Amino acid sequence: MSEPDPRSTEARYRRIWRVVAAIPEGQVASYGQVAQLAGIARGARQVGRALAKAPEDMQLPWFRVISANGRIALAPDSPGFRRQRRQLLAEGILVRDGRVDMRRFGWAPASDEILLRF
DNA sequence: CGTGTGACTGACC
């Protein structure tokens, strides 16, 4: 019996989904932060990929993931952008011009919280 | 196997 390679794309996606699922309601995390917590250095782009690939019935809070600069990464004129903005606003996260104040809404998990969860 | 393309980032103007 061989363990699945933790470096495989599938294994990485599963860890990414696990981290995203742990982002508290009312808070946001950046793609790079999610990658970091999932043990994937410099894997920000993979996070975007994993979110796009996440099964709908997984009900992943993908909308809580935004760019490190606080901006919604999707195209401002896209349906995805509008949906993300709406869902963020729905849980009290202020979105102004497609931007969120990371200092106010950014997720800052405590170290023990990280060790226990991931 | 080379190239182009992003739901990305950090560094530098």
Place this chain on the structure above:
DNA sequence: AGGTCAGCCACAC
């Protein structure tokens, strides 16, 4: 504050 750029990495062609 806002644009450019190189680095990044999985994927489509």
